[in-house]
Each structure stands twice: as structure tokens, then as C-alpha cells.
Amino acid sequence: xxxGLLVAAVPIASGADPDDGTARRYVVLFRDGTSEEVARALIxxxxxxxxxxxxxxxxxxxxxxxxxxxxxxxxxxxxxxVARERIIGRAPGIHPRWxxxxxxxxxxxxxxxxxxxKSLAKQQxxxxxxxAGPGRSYDIERGSQDVLVGVIDGGVEARHAEIKPSxxxxxxxxxxxxxxxxxxxxxxxRDESCEDSAFEDPGGHGTWVASSIVAPKDGFGTNGVAxxxxxxxxxxxQDSGYFFLQPVVDxxxxxxxxxxxxxxxxxxxxxxxxxxxxxxxxxxxxxxEQQTIVEATQEALDYARERGVTLIAAExxxxxxxxxxxxxxxxxxxxxxxxxxxDIDNATCxxxxxxxxGVISVSALGPSERKAGYSNYGVEQTDISAPGGDPNxxxxxxxxxxxxxxxxxxxxxxxxxxxxxxxxxxxSVVRLCRKGKCSYYTYISGTSxxxxxxxxxxxxxxxxFGTEDPDGGMTMDPAEVESRLLDSAVPHDCPNSPRCxxxxxxxxxxxxxxxVNAKRALKNA
Numbered sequence: 001x002x003x004g005l006l007v008a009a010v011p012i013a014s015g016a017d018p019d020d021g022t023a024r025r026y027v028v029l030f031r032d033g034t035s036e037e038v039a040r041a042l043i044x045x046x047x048x049x050x051x052x053x054x055x056x057x058x059x060x061x062x063x064x065x066x067x068x069x070x071x072x073x074x075x076x077x078x079x080x081x082v083a084r085e086r087i088i089g090r091a092p093g094i095h096p097r098w099x100x101x102x103x104x105x106x107x108x109x110x111x112x113x114x115x116x117x118k119s120l121a122k123q124q125x126x127x128x129x130x131x132a133g134p135g136r137s138y139d140i141e142r143g144s145q146d147v148l149v150g151v152i153d154g155g156v157e158a159r160h161a162e163i164k165p166s167x168x169x170x171x172x173x174x175x176x177x178x179x180x181x182x183x184x185x186x187x188x189x190r191d192e193s194c195e196d197s198a199f200e201d202p203g204g205h206g207t208w209v210a211s212s213i214v215a216p217k218d219g220f221g222t223n224g225v226a227x228x229x230x231x232x233x234x235x236x237x238q239d240s241g242y243f244f245l246q247p248v249v250d251x252x253x254x255x256x257x258x259x260x261x262x263x264x265x266x267x268x269x270x271x272x273x274x275x276x277x278x279x280x281x282x283x284x285x286x287x288x289e290q291q292t293i294v295e296a297t298q299e300a301l302d303y304a305r306e307r308g309v310t311l312i313a314a315e316x317x318x319x320x321x322x323x324x325x326x327x328x329x330x331x332x333x334x335x336x337x338x339x340x341x342x343d344i345d346n347a348t349c350x351x352x353x354x355x356x357x358g359v360i361s362v363s364a365l366g367p368s369e370r371k372a373g374y375s376n377y378g379v380e381q382t383d384i385s386a387p388g389g390d391p392n393x394x395x396x397x398x399x400x401x402x403x404x405x406x407x408x409x410x411x412x413x414x415x416x417x418x419x420x421x422x423x424x425x426x427x428s429v430v431r432l433c434r435k436g437k438c439s440y441y442t443y444i445s446g447t448s449x450x451x452x453x454x455x456x457x458x459x460x461x462x463x464x465f466g467t468e469d470p471d472g473g474m475t476m477d478p479a480e481v482e483s484r485l486l487d488s489a490v491p492h493d494c495p496n497s498p499r500c501x502x503x504x505x506x507x508x509x510x511x512x513x514x515x516v517n518a519k520r521a522l523k524n525a
Contacts, residue, residue, distance in 0.1 A: 225456025364388025
């Protein structure tokens with residue numbers, strides 16, 4: 001789970017003022033049934049230019065220098081919502097509050113000696129917790145190549161040892177375009193097109209998520225929950241780690257149109273931590289922005305689910321009861337100092353996509369099976385729980401009390417977690433080499449790490465119980481996948497905590513229906 005950080009309108013030229021005649025970007029959500037031709041004509045009539053149009057949802061990114069575009073567009077009957085284009089999520093990493101100390105640049109811990117063994121499987125306590133891997137779920141199902149898992153994230157490192165065998169390059173896409181004043185200069189190697197490859201991962205987060213799902217059982221590195229399924233990289237995050245509404249919507253509708261069976265969403269949709277429909281603490285424009293984001297995102301999620309996509313999301317890292325939120329002090333978080341206190345409520349404020357309809361929301365556990373200290377929770381919101389690690393857990397020594405999976409070399413280099421020779425500088429990073437090619441692995445915790453364990457089990461369910469898709473591949477009704485996931489979860493009693501005891505032992509705010517279990521999910525009964 002990632003926290004949204006940037007909510008300022010994004011100008012075409014860095015430093016532009018909204019009233020100085022400089023073009024700015026907006027997202028416009030059209031009402032159902034509006035054709036692309038009609039929508040584009042309306043945009044032109046408003047002295048705006050269409051940058052991108054998603055016909056499935058009716059969402060357009062437009063540019064215009066008109067300072068009154070927001071109000072003029074909302075006066076049009078065909079327009080459902082308008083917002084200045086805001087950044088609506090952030091990856092990589094976890095909330096800084098929970099980042100391991102030696103990954104934040106402080107309290108540097110000497111690295112361990114180079115790993116002598118090439119397999120890290122014995123360190124994967126998270127796999128054992130969910131009955132996945134050799135001697136467990138692998139004895140029943142390792143996944144089918146006809147089942148596709150889409151990772152909506154900040155990209156993946158295609159050459160990583162855990163990614164390369166499963167990556168479906170023909171379907172993988174990058175839905176983002178670099179914005180220089182946010183992402184840095186566009187790459188000269190690409191003729192300054194500002195369009196990166198889909199197979200880069202500047203933050204390392206997407207590679208971690210993907211490898212925890214599909215890492216092959218080959219005696220090298222880690223084992224994935226569903227090592228034989230196909231991986232589709234749906235990059236929706238900027239180089240800087242931020243997400244825009246349009247790329248996220250585009251990634252979801254692409255998944256629905258291209259036979260993807262499961263998507264993992266380990267990011268936190270924003271521009272506000274909570275999107276409130278009519279909060280009196282917000283002005284009219286802020287309310288309209290939040291309504292547009294919720295509506296457009298929900299339409300994209302519905303579109304994907306109706307076309308066979310099972311939707312998995314991380315629940316969040318604020319240790320917050322999403323069923324009884326009291327206030328939001330984090331929004332809007334950019335520019336720094338622009339946030340203000342808002343009193344919020346459960347009835348009109350949604351944290352997306354965890355609280356969206358049709359999404360399976362995942363809380364995180366430490367190695368002791370207790371809820372991780374950072375993990376959000378809630379009786380209405382938590383569907384299922386999974387291992388996400390807890391750096392403050394004493395059940396296993398740090399950093400091994402966090403799950404381990406592959407990450408990108410670029411992220412390790414940019415974060416200065418490896419030296420000039422590529423050797424890890426901290427014990428939270430491991431380098432393994434084979435035939436002269438090296439890959440990196442890292443221990444990290446967060447609900448971002450819990451969600452892909454559930455996504456992997458969902459992929460196993462489709463592989464084992466799905467049917468042949470008329471267009472090729474396999475398919476399974478997401479409602480059936482969800483039912484098997486939740487029914488097979490191992491119930492877990494609440495600890496001695498009034499925050500959890502709002503629900504019954506069989507279903508409660510910390511664990512939902514229980515801890516995801518790969519082996520139980522594959523049983524016929």
C-alpha cells in the first residue's frame with residue numbers, strides 16, 4: 001500500500017500559474033453513452049485539446065489555458081465530473097513511518113557477507129504462513145501459463161531472474177508519460193519522447209510485488225505463490241513514483257479488454273487520503289475533484305470486473321480504522337504545507353481502491369500472525385489478511401521479520417543501498433549471481449507486500465478451477481474467485497484489542513475472513 005502525496009494541478013510548463021494563460025491539464029469524466037466523437041467535439045468547443053481518451057469509461061485528459069474551464073465544463077449536460085489533473089497515488093516504498101531504518105539512510109547497518117547459497121526459500125516465512133510453495137500448494141497447483149496476472153505499479157525490471165521467465169511482453173504496457181519537472185529530464189536515448197519502456201522499475205516496488213507472485217521454482221532466489229502463471233506489467237506510475245488518474249483507469253480497462261484474470265493494486269489512490277463527496281471543510285472545487293476521482297475509478301474497476309478481472313488491493317499503512325475514520329490531516333499533501341485538517345466520516349469518505357466496490361481488500365500481518373502495527377483495518381473494509389511483515393516484530397530478527405522478494409538494480413543504486421561495485425551496503429538487501437548475471441532482493445514490509453500473496457492465490461484458483469476462455473486462455477467469474485478465497489481463509493480470533501473486537505472471531509476488523517491459505521483454496525470442497 002502506498003500513500004498519496006501529490007495533489008497540485010500539473011501544468012504543462014513547470015511553475016505555471018493557473019491564471020497566466022499557460023495550458024494546464026484536466027481530467028473530464030463524461031456521462032455513460034457519450035461517444036468519443038461527441039466528447040472530443042465538446043472538448044474543442046471549450047477551447048481545450050484532448051491528450052488521451054478512454055472510451056471504456058469516458059474519461060479524457062485535456063489541456064486548456066482557460067482559467068474557467070472547470071466551471072464551464074460542469075455546466076455541460078454530458079459532463080459528469082471535472083478535476084484538475086492531480087497525482088493520485090505514490091510508489092515506491094511504504095509509508096516512511098514504517099520504512100526500516102537502514103533503508104532510510106540513517107542507522108546504517110553493515111551488510112551481511114555475500115550469500116553462499118543461491119536459494120532464499122528457507123527465509124520465506126510468509127509463504128509458509130499461507131501454505132504456499134513446495135510440499136504445500138505446489139503439490140496441487142503451481143499455476144497455468146494461460147492465467148494472466150496484471151501488476152498495476154511503477155514498472156518491473158524485465159531482466160530480473162524472478163521476472164523474466166513469466167513476463168508476457170506482448171501485453172505489457174506503460175500508460176505513463178514522463179513529466180520533466182516531476183520525473184526529471186526525459187531520456188535522450190529515446191529522442192526525448194518522455195515515454196519510458198514498460199520494463200523499467202525506478203522504485204523497485206513493482207518488481208518486488210511481481211516477483212512475489214511469479215518467481216519460478218528453480219532453486220535460485222525466491223519462490224513465487226503462483227510461479228507458472230503469466231505476468232503482465234501494467235505500468236501506471238511515474239518515474240517519480242506518483243500516479244495519475246488517467247493511467248490508472250487506462251490500466252484497469254486494458255486489463256478488462258485483454259483477458260487478464262487478476263490484478264494487484266499495491267498503491268493508494270489519492271489526491272486526498274480520503275475522497276469525500278461533500279465534506280464541508282472542502283471548497284466546491286475540491287469536492288468536485290474528489291467526486292470525479294471516486295466515480296471514474298469505480299467505473300474502471302467495474303469495467304474490469306465485469307470482464308473477468310479479480311481485483312486485489314492493499315488496505316493501507318496508517319494503522320487506521322477505515323470503518324471509523326475521524327480526521328484526515330494528510331490532504332492535500334502537495335505543495336508542502338498545503339494540507340489542512342478535515343473531520344471525516346465513514347458514510348461519505350472513501351479510501352480508494354481499498355474501499356471500492358468489487359475490490360478484495362487486504363490487511364497485513366507480521367510473522368507472529370498479529371496484525372502489523374502499520375496496517376489499516378476495519379470490519380467493513382478488511383476482506384482477508386496476508387503476511388506483509390513487521391519490522392517491529394520480535395518473532396523473527398530484523399530484517400527477516402519482513403518478506404523478501406526481488407527488486408530492481410536501478411532502485412538499489414538510486415537509493416544508495418549498493419556500492420559502486422554493486423555490493424549491498426545494508427543487510428536488508430541481498431545480491432545473488434548466476435552465470436555472471438546478478439539480481440537483487442530486499443526485505444520490506446507493508447500492505448503492499450500482503451496484497452500480492454492474495455493475488456497469487458487468486459491466480460492459483462483460476463488456474464485450478466477456471467474454464468477455457470473462448471478467446472484463448474482461462475477465465476473464472478471474479479465472484480467465484482472471491483468466494484473461494486474468503487471461504488478457504490483460516491479464521492483468526494481477535495487479539496486482546498478493542499479495535500479488532502468489533503467483529504466476530506470468524507470475521508473481524510483485523511483479519512476479515514481470515515488468513516489467506518493457498519492449499520485450502522485449491523481443495524475441491
